Each structure stands twice: as structure tokens, then as C-alpha cells.
Amino acid sequence: MTGTERGRILRRAADIMRARNRELSELETKDTGKPLQETLVADATSGADALEYFGGLAATLSGEHIQMGEDFIYTRREPLGVTVGIGAWNYPTQIACWKAAPALACGNTMVFKPSETTPLCALKVAEILIEAGAPPGVFNVVQGYGDVGAALVEDDRVAKVSLTGSVPTGRRVYAAAATGIKSVTMELGGKSPLVVFDDASLEDAVSAAINANFYSSGQICSNGTRVFVQDGIREAFLDRLSERLRGVTIGDPLDEATNFGPMVSERQREIVEGFVAKGRAEGARLVAGGGRPEGKGAGFWIEPTVFADVTDDMTIAREEIFGPVMSVFGFATEDEALARANATIYGLSAGVFTRDLARAHRVVAGLQAGSCWINTYNLTPVEAPFGGMKMSGVGRENGQVAIEHWSQIKTVYVAMGPVEAPY
Ligand code: NDP
Secondary structure: OOHHHHHHHHHHHHHHHHHHHHHHHHHHHHHHHOOOHHHHHOOHHHHHHHOOOOHHHHHOOOOOOOOOOEEEEEHHHHHOEEEEEEOOOHHHHHHHHHHHHHHHHOOOEEEEEEOOOOOHHOOOOOHHHHHOOOOOOEEEEEEOEEEEEEEHHHHEEEEEEEEEEHHHHHHHHHHHHHHHOOEEEEOOOOOOOOOOOOOOOOOHHHHHHHHHHHHHHHHHOOOOOEEEEEEHHHHHHHHHHHHHHOOEEOOOOOOOOOOOOOOHHHHHHOOOOOHHHHHHHOOOOOOOOOOOOOOOOEEEEOOOOEEEEEOOOOOHHHHHOOOOEEEEEEEEEEEHHHHEEEEOOEEOOEEOOOOHHHHHHHHHHHHOEEEEEEEEOOOOOOOOEEEEOOOOOEEOOOOOOOOHHOOOEEEEEEOOOOOOOOO
């Protein structure tokens, strides 16, 4: 197909997805436990944005022409071939679309394996793409555990693997892909810093810290789980945060008034509770939450939890929790904040709150993170490249740069004259 034809199908799929947003959001809520209040605005809608954005780019893909005297060179932008997408359980629809949309826009086919915890939504993405006109076999969903993912990665027919998952899985998948010299995109975990200077808007910084830790009950890779608050405003920050947390509505995720849902699985709650116990044992001060909310019935509930007086060596300060646990640290100077923010194996995201513009840009320039926000947090529109530095990943999703990760260049040298040879 031409790029225009591929783009038309992707854009049609985006329209279908938007028209069915409520139905898809309810399914996503049942799949993940995330509140409908969130899924209505953050899942199928983000998936549709990716289909629309890359649908729009598909017709613009091209090579270049390089004049070499009389001779010339042209490049062809070609698909990679059969690609594999492997997803985590926190954003099943979005992850499937963020991978499928650029892959299909570039003319590849994809076999997608969702997390076995959330198997439903990727099937809807496949149904919608077929309904929009994608030929059968262009986007395929295979269900299964990690071994199914591993089998896909090892298959000789596969040219590229894009994984969204944890660092340990990323290491295994990257190594298996290396054996076959396959391209990879790795969207892995994080332990991101959110640095709040004492000239920041306190109310906005508290709002951002709430969004950066408790949206999707904390099950977001880019979350700002290490909140560094400058000494002068730290207690005021904690007071206001505790006050605001009393306004949380924990309950049935299908009730649109609910703004905080359960963990995706019993296993994930156990992991999070293990970290809360370690935080307490290692001497962090529990400011809010820490337990299971009462009277919520079945569901893997855990309260939004805040620890203060956290030190950089504590387990909760170093390891990704992937649950609603915020750690608040104090700091005195900009240099200190920057050094401590970067003292992690991860490099996915980071945020800075200050009214001093020069300082905001200076700090961002020094932060080792793929996505940075100034005076906000966790906004990830499809127009912007997204991905990690250090152990948080390889390559980028979204934005125009994603095209480089889903296509390859063929160089064609064209001679216009006779061929000279030494003998
Ligand atoms: P996992 O790494 O456990 O799993 C991710 C996917 O990989 C699942 O589909 C899993 O299958 C599959 N898988 C497991 N082992 C292998 C293998 N050897 N070969 C191929 N595939 C395999 O992550 P979670 O699902 O627990 O998700 C949480 C993690 O994902 C967190 O670390 C989080 O930070 C990260 N994440 C990163 C994002 C980013 O964009 N950077 C976004 C969202 C999450 P199965 O689980 O079915 O066995």
C-alpha cells in the first residue's frame, strides 16, 4: 500500500476508537482496575491519538536525494518486516497503539503479546484495525506468559522487538534480540525525581506530586516517586499534601466518582506492601496511608501512601515500587538536588518546579532523564518523543523520531558514466 492508504486505515481506526471510547474504557477498567474516570480520558483516547498522528505521518515518509556531481544517490525508507510488540499491564490499549501505529505506518506487520494480566484490550485494537481496513495478518495478537514473548523474540522471521516492561525482562529480551541482531525499543522502569524548589507554586507542586504518584494507583513507569522538596517549604508541602489526600475517593472503579482504584493483581499488592514494610523498618516517617482502606470489599486495595524523612540509601528510595508510594526527601541547594536526582540506575523522567526560568532550564539540562517537565508532570502527548536514558530504555516511542525506530534506510548509488577500473 502507499503511505496515504496506510494512513487512511490508521486514521479510520482512530475514529472508530474515539466513537467507542466509553465501551473501550469500561473494558480497560475491568482489565486493569483503573478508575473509569481515568480510562475515559487516558487510554483509548491516547491510543486513538497515536493512530491519528502516525496515520498522518504515513504519507510523508520519504527518502532523500544526494547529488554527487553527475552521479547521484537516493535513499529508500523501507519497513523492517515482521515486528513484535510486548506489553505491560498498566496501559494495555495505549501500549498496543503506541507500538502498532508507527509500525503499521511504516509498512511493517506486528505480532503483539499483551501482559497475561490484561489480555482483553489488545484484542479490541486488533478488531478495530481490521474493521478500519487493515488486511488480516497485519496486526496480530498472541496471548500467553513470558515464554510466549520469549519465543516471539527468538523467531528468525522477526526483525524488531519493542518491549514495555521491567528492567529485568528488558535485559532478557534485549539479550535474546541481540543474538539475532534485531532492532529493539525498550521502554523500561523508572525511579524518577520531582524536584520542588522553595519559590515554586506550592499548590501546583502538590497537585503534580499527587498526579505523579497516585494516578493509576501509582502503576506508571514515568512516575515521580522521589519527590525532593527544598528545606524551606518541606513541612508546608507535607501538610498540604496530607490535607489534599483526605479528598481522595477510593471505590468501585466503574463508578465515575472514584478517582483511586485498586492494584492490578494480588501479586502487585504484595510487592507494594513489601516495600511499605521496608520503608517503615528502615526508618522512613509514614505521613499518609500505608495500609488497606477499610470497607472497600473485594479488590487489591492499598491506600495512597506518603513517606517523609526518606534517605537516598533506603530501599524505597532506590527500587521501583510500581504502586502508590511517594517518598519525600529534603534538600538545601540546586547542586545537591541535581546530584541526588541523578544518583539512580534509571533515567526515564524527571520534573522541576520553580518560578525561576533560568534555573528550570539549567536543572533540566543536567537531569539524566528522557522526558522532563517544568512546572507539570507526566504529560505524554503522542507528538513528543518518549523513552528512557540509562537502564530505563533504548530508543524512543512517539514523535517523528519514532519513524527512525520502525523503518530502515536503503542507499542506492546511481552511476551516470563509465566505470573506471585499475586494470
Ligand atoms: P514485565 O517486565 O514483568 O512484563 C512485561 C511483558 O513482558 C509482559 O507481557 C510479560 O509477559 C513479558 N515477558 C516476561 N518475560 C519475558 C521474556 N523472557 N521474553 C519476552 N517477554 C517476556 O513488566 P510488568 O508487566 O510487570 O509491567 C511493569 C513494568 O513495566 C515496570 O517496571 C514498569 O516501569 C514498566 N513499564 C514501563 C513503561 C515505559 O514506557 N517505560 C510503561 C509501563 C510499564 P507476562 O507478564 O504475561 O508473563
